[in-house]
Amino acid sequence: MKRWQSRISPFLTAVLLLAAWHAAVVWTHTRIFPGPVQVLAGLKDLAGRDLLAGYVRDSLLRVSAGYLAAVALGLPLGLMLGGSPTAAAALNPPIQIMRPISPLAWIPLAIIWFGVGSGAAVFLIFLASVFPIIVATIDAVRSIPPVFRNAGQNFGLPSAMLLRKVIFPAALPQILVGLRIALGIAWLVVVAAEMIAVDSGLGYLIIDSRNAGQRYDLVVAGMLLIGIVGVILDSIMRRIETLKSVRWGFCND
Amino acid sequence: MLLPRKFQGFPEIKEALISGRIQAAFMVAPMAIALRSQGVPIRIVYLGHRYGSAVVVRKDNPARSFRDLKNKTIAIPSRFSDERLILFKVMKEYGMKPADIRMVEMAPADVTGALAAHAIDAFSMGEPHPSQAEMGGFGRVLFQAREHWPDYMSCVLVVRQDLITEHPAIVQVMVDGIARSGLWLDAGRPHREQAADFVGRYYYNQDPKLLLWALTNPLDRVTYTPLTPFKKDFDLVRDLMLESGVLDQSIEFNQYVDPQFAEGAKIKTAWKYEAGDATAQ
Amino acid sequence: MTDTRRIVTGLLIWTGVVSLLHMKYNLDWSVILNDYRAPENRKVNVAYIPVT
Numbered sequence A: 001m002k003r004w005q006s007r008i009s010p011f012l013t014a015v016l017l018l019a020a021w022h023a024a025v026v027w028t029h030t031r032i033f034p035g036p037v038q039v040l041a042g043l044k045d046l047a048g049r050d051l052l053a054g055y056v057r058d059s060l061l062r063v064s065a066g067y068l069a070a071v072a073l074g075l076p077l078g079l080m081l082g083g084s085p086t087a088a089a090a091l092n093p094p095i096q097i098m099r100p101i102s103p104l105a106w107i108p109l110a111i112i113w114f115g116v117g118s119g120a121a122v123f124l125i126f127l128a129s130v131f132p133i134i135v136a137t138i139d140a141v142r143s144i145p146p147v148f149r150n151a152g153q154n155f156g157l158p159s160a161m162l163l164r165k166v167i168f169p170a171a172l173p174q175i176l177v178g179l180r181i182a183l184g185i186a187w188l189v190v191v192a193a194e195m196i197a198v199d200s201g202l203g204y205l206i207i208d209s210r211n212a213g214q215r216y217d218l219v220v221a222g223m224l225l226i227g228i229v230g231v232i233l234d235s236i237m238r239r240i241e242t243l244k245s246v247r248w249g250f251c252n253d
Numbered sequence B: 001m002l003l004p005r006k007f008q009g010f011p012e013i014k015e016a017l018i019s020g021r022i023q024a025a026f027m028v029a030p031m032a033i034a035l036r037s038q039g040v041p042i043r044i045v046y047l048g049h050r051y052g053s054a055v056v057v058r059k060d061n062p063a064r065s066f067r068d069l070k071n072k073t074i075a076i077p078s079r080f081s082d083e084r085l086i087l088f089k090v091m092k093e094y095g096m097k098p099a100d101i102r103m104v105e106m107a108p109a110d111v112t113g114a115l116a117a118h119a120i121d122a123f124s125m126g127e128p129h130p131s132q133a134e135m136g137g138f139g140r141v142l143f144q145a146r147e148h149w150p151d152y153m154s155c156v157l158v159v160r161q162d163l164i165t166e167h168p169a170i171v172q173v174m175v176d177g178i179a180r181s182g183l184w185l186d187a188g189r190p191h192r193e194q195a196a197d198f199v200g201r202y203y204y205n206q207d208p209k210l211l212l213w214a215l216t217n218p219l220d221r222v223t224y225t226p227l228t229p230f231k232k233d234f235d236l237v238r239d240l241m242l243e244s245g246v247l248d249q250s251i252e253f254n255q256y257v258d259p260q261f262a263e264g265a266k267i268k269t270a271w272k273y274e275a276g277d278a279t280a281q
Numbered sequence C: 001m002t003d004t005r006r007i008v009t010g011l012l013i014w015t016g017v018v019s020l021l022h023m024k025y026n027l028d029w030s031v032i033l034n035d036y037r038a039p040e041n042r043k044v045n046v047a048y049i050p051v052t
Helices: A003-028 A036-048 A052-083 A085-098 A103-114 A118-142 A146-154 A159-188 A202-211 A216-241 B010-018 B029-037 B082-093 B108-116 B129-135 B161-166 B168-185 B189-204 B208-216 B231-243 B260-265 C002-025 C029-035
Strands: B002-006 B024-028 B042-047 B053-058 B073-076 B102-105 B122-126 B139-144 B155-160 C044-048
Touching (some): A036 A052, A036 A216, A052 A085, A052 A118, A052 A159, A085 A118, A103 B108, A118 A159, A146 A159, A202 A216, A202 B010, B002 B168, B002 C029, B010 B024, B010 B029, B010 C044, B024 B029, B029 B042, B029 B082, B029 B155, B029 B231, B042 B161, B053 B082, B053 B129, B073 B082, B073 B108, B082 B122, B082 B231, B108 B129, B108 B139, B122 B129, B129 B139, B155 B161, B161 B168, B168 B189, B168 B260, B168 C044, B189 B208
Parallel strands (some): B002 C044, B073 B102, B073 B122
Antiparallel strands (some): B053 B139
């Protein structure tokens, strides 16, 4: 396919989807489900009340806080467990049991521990992203070719230096993939997290619009915004993966 | 003729009602008025009960009156609820400003746990949640709705207009059933004890002891007569809604209430038998 | 080949068992059947919430 065609095609898909959405709303005469025009009007209304930027910012802040806490705990723990089979065997069962529990199930406990507000929301985002980070880091460390470690040990590196100079850089490319996926998950649970009586954020926008009677234009607007911000976050993480220090892990040039 | 469907939150009921998945619902009166003013084809035909809402604080809370709850966090079931409006009414009586308290919307099922865990300072909620906090030993009723709002009402029976037009007889059967159950419940303690037992087991899936507390402690904690919608009650609700910013424009009583079924139920008498009925309320 | 067949059979049995359990325990058949009745003898869905 020519270059201009691959540039144009995503816009074409977007236009077609919007047209199909608009047509479906018009043809079915629904008075409940909003069309693209109403959603845009809803967004304008929000922006006009100076709420939009604040909502996006607050959601990003909560997700950053929860996610960074998860990285701060998950990354060292994963490196440690990846390097020590004994520790991994001891801690693996609780991690594996906690991992599949949906953040939604944690809401009642989050309220009890952190009250209603941002604390509980950050906690839920932390919970959702910490386990994928731990597991991805363990896997990354374990999949380092043994020759790297052996070479490092043959040079007589102390274990702290071995971790810093050999294991961490060798595992980094794969760790970054895990971090990107975890960020996606952290952003995914923003709606669930902001169900807990906070009063700002994109998840709150959806819950609040739902509670407000018939404001489904804002519900859909919140969904679209979450999608768009998610794509931006993901592309930033992908950009980091192409940095020189980690690119060797992905391609052979 | 009727199929009772249990829901856990008011937003879900609202969505099922406006999309036509259900034809009738018990919902908080302000939500029904707001939906009607937003153009949803529904009418209020009857009340579900009177009283039965209370503001509850933790047992160790020294508050003696609502004034002492200044700058505290209070949970309400929905912005469109009488439990929220009564807070505004009380604040007006005490000369407080709306910004003096922080209100958070929570699913009714979550509030007792949140109160016990110090996540909120108080909640304004319908039964059986005040009873649950009292029975659990961690909650204290600061005031019952009736102390500040005579003839207080909360949940009302809302019916879609198409059901009224096409099957008025079914609506009448439903309203008659509620009227007769109401008279039967208000006839004395044995009836309430029995109602707590079978409603708890077959409909609410709640501990019958809890419902017994809510229905008998004291006996008029929740009352079931008169359930006819009166204009003065609804005008008060509407005005409080306008004042507290959850209704954009004024709407008249006869636009959102259809009184014909309550009128038709007036001649009804309490159930004769000592067993349940199928109306779930 | 036999492995593929065993995996497919296993998946089918698993899906079947889960579907049956779902239909037995999760679905409310009185509600579903009601939607397929003729309009004149369909029951009216009345929503309630366990709170006054």
